[in-house]
Amino acid sequence: MAIYPFFASLSWSIFDRTSIFVALASLSIVAVRLIKKPHRLPFPPGPRPLPLIANALDFPLARPWETYTRWGQQYGDITHINVLGMHIYVLNSAEATGDLLDGRSNLYSSRPDMPVAELTGWHMTMATLPYGDMWRKHRALYHNKFKQESVHQFIPLLTCKAHDLLRQLLATPDERVEHIRNYPAASLMYICYGHTIESHHDPLVEISETAAQEVAETILKGSLVNMLPMARHLPDWFGFQRSARECRRKVNLMLNVPYESVRRHMTSGNTVPSWMSEMLEVNDSKGGDKAEEEIIKSVTASSFAAANDTTASALQFFVLAMLLYPDVQCKAQEELDRVVGAGNIPTFEDRESLPYIDAIFRELLRWRPPAAIGVPHSTTKDDIYRDYYIPKGSIIFANIWFVEFYQYNICPPEIDYFFDSRGMSHDSSVYPNPEAFQPDRFLNPDGTLNDNDKPFAFGFGRRVCVGSDFAREIIWIAIATMLSVFQFDKAKTPEGNDIEVDGGFSDSLVIHPLEFKCSIKPRSQACEEAILKTPELKLDSLELRWFE
Ligand code: HEM
Numbered sequence: 001m002a003i004y005p006f007f008a009s010l011s012w013s014i015f016d017r018t019s020i021f022v023a024l025a026s027l028s029i030v031a032v033r034l035i036k037k038p039h040r041l042p043f044p045p046g047p048r049p050l051p052l053i054a055n056a057l058d059f060p061l062a063r064p065w066e067t068y069t070r071w072g073q074q075y076g077d078i079t080h081i082n083v084l085g086m087h088i089y090v091l092n093s094a095e096a097t098g099d100l101l102d103g104r105s106n107l108y109s110s111r112p113d114m115p116v117a118e119l120t121g122w123h124m125t126m127a128t129l130p131y132g133d134m135w136r137k138h139r140a141l142y143h144n145k146f147k148q149e150s151v152h153q154f155i156p157l158l159t160c161k162a163h164d165l166l167r168q169l170l171a172t173p174d175e176r177v178e179h180i181r182n183y184p185a186a187s188l189m190y191i192c193y194g195h196t197i198e199s200h201h202d203p204l205v206e207i208s209e210t211a212a213q214e215v216a217e218t219i220l221k222g223s224l225v226n227m228l229p230m231a232r233h234l235p236d237w238f239g240f241q242r243s244a245r246e247c248r249r250k251v252n253l254m255l256n257v258p259y260e261s262v263r264r265h266m267t268s269g270n271t272v273p274s275w276m277s278e279m280l281e282v283n284d285s286k287g288g289d290k291a292e293e294e295i296i297k298s299v300t301a302s303s304f305a306a307a308n309d310t311t312a313s314a315l316q317f318f319v320l321a322m323l324l325y326p327d328v329q330c331k332a333q334e335e336l337d338r339v340v341g342a343g344n345i346p347t348f349e350d351r352e353s354l355p356y357i358d359a360i361f362r363e364l365l366r367w368r369p370p371a372a373i374g375v376p377h378s379t380t381k382d383d384i385y386r387d388y389y390i391p392k393g394s395i396i397f398a399n400i401w402f403v404e405f406y407q408y409n410i411c412p413p414e415i416d417y418f419f420d421s422r423g424m425s426h427d428s429s430v431y432p433n434p435e436a437f438q439p440d441r442f443l444n445p446d447g448t449l450n451d452n453d454k455p456f457a458f459g460f461g462r463r464v465c466v467g468s469d470f471a472r473e474i475i476w477i478a479i480a481t482m483l484s485v486f487q488f489d490k491a492k493t494p495e496g497n498d499i500e501v502d503g504g505f506s507d508s509l510v511i512h513p514l515e516f517k518c519s520i521k522p523r524s525q526a527c528e529e530a531i532l533k534t535p536e537l538k539l540d541s542l543e544l545r546w547f548e
Pocket residue numbers: 126127128139142146302303306307308310311314369370371374375376377457458459460461462463464465466467468470471
């Protein structure tokens with residue numbers, strides 16, 4: 001089990017006085033937590049704890065949604081484990097999640113105290129801030145920019161970027177993965193910093209992506225260390241500290257390099273209006289408060305980090321779905337041809353008349369929610385739910401999704417309870433045949449969209465994704481325009497046989513399909529011409545009304 005290397009790495013010969021102090025202090029905190037008199041009400045059921053270390057060995061370090069789903073099947077829709085004194089609850093139903101994270105959001109809206117976030121410098125990003133004034137301040141800045149009433153301001157930019165994507169896919173379809181990655185990155189770099197990406201190896205994108213990726217990896221590597229507040233003081237020989245320090249260096253670059261670039265443009269009088277320049281101008285006009293400037297750096301950097309990978313994940317899975325479900329592609333193209341005319345590219349103005357495309361968007365986030373276990377919440381007060389005790393500071397995971405084990409041949413045949421899903425997005429009582437990609441689930445019999453418009457994929461309560469309206473826009477226009485002009489098919493072998501795709505995906509915080517081959521061709525000569533005719537807008541010449 002993954003905890004063994006953790007303990008094995010503790011070599012007594014190299015303990016110094018600090019190490020001994022840290023180890024003893026950590027152990028005494030854990031011991032106090034473990035022997036602390038429990039509330040008279042029980043904890044919910046869960047795996048049997050061992051003496052002293054409780055459920056430390058049960059805590060999943062890889063593909064946690066699989067373990068969480070199994071617990072859901074064994075213990076019901078609310079499972080409890082105690083990891084080194086930390087109370088962790090896993091919610092495996094929409095009902096329990098709705099009751100707690102939405103219904104009691106005044107108590108369930110903080111984030112776990114994670115030393116690893118502080119050590120990597122990530123603690124100032126909104127997604128990790130505890131519930132309180134600083135979080136409210138960050139959230140207000142985001143809300144102002146990305147709230148539903150504001151996102152229409154991004155329409156010219158997103159249209160332009162979607163057309164760029166079409167042209168890139170037409171020119172080099174084999175670079176599909178890179179083009180799709182580039183699409184949200186280019187949009188967000190422009191919104192946040194007024195920066196135009198020229199290639200797939202843009203330095204600002206690479207700095208931001210590397211930092212976000214390394215933080216995710218360090219968080220995973222340090223997941224047990226995360227549980228101990230004393231981890232902040234672990235000695236340097238502890239490998240985790242070194243990777244956290246390296247990560248911090250990259251996070252600093254992510255915060256400061258784009259900022260310095262925007263500042264340079266502002267000083268030289270060549271400002272390209274952006275979210276950052278707009279906020280800096282306001283702050284400068286009030287005297288240039290340094291703490292405020294740090295917040296500005298943080299909200300822009302973390303919106304790129306939160307938005308880029310999740311959006312790219314949804315679009316990569318979209319292509320996979322089109323290969324696996326050609327009937328869906330066909331139905332979508334029929335709708336597009338009927339509404340905008342074959343060979344024409346839809347715009348946001350056509351959206352109301354294209355319900356099936358919206359249904360594809362909703363099904364995509366249900367079928368493959370990019371962040372399968374969301375982001376953990378934590379409680380700010382003791383609570384009682386269904387006669388179970390939930391102490392202050394508990395960590396709450398909502399298992400948005402579970403994996404259909406049998407599909408990937410990793411489920412032992414005797415464990416048939418996996419077939420009966422309880423994961424929320426794949427709850428078979430709500431979504432029959434949950435593993436199938438069926439956008440019709442989101443349509444009324446008359447073809448209009450139904451009311452099921454709150455994807456679990458965006459999270460819950462007061463911490464619900466602040467970019468969800470923007471995500472809908474950026475994903476919708478890409479899907480609609482791509483489907484209008486391209487045919488997505490399985491690639492062929494030289495003998496003309498289909499190259500099968502297995503539908504597997506990565507084991508990461510934000511999931512992505514494993515590499516697969518795909519053929520992308522214009523649907524007709526008219527479609528190819530329509531793509532080539534899309535104007536190659538110079539962003540600087542766009543009417544920048546979205547920054548008003
Ligand atoms: C398909 C795209 C996206 C998905 C699936 C997604 C998913 C999520 C999830 C699951 C959370 C955690 C919610 C919770 O704690 O319950 C979250 C939080 C967040 N998302 Fe997104 N997101 C997406 C796109 C975006 C975009 C486009 C932006 C910004 C423009 C964004 C910014 C954020 C921020 C800042 C948070 C932290 C909110 C907080 O802690 O208060 N996300 N997102």
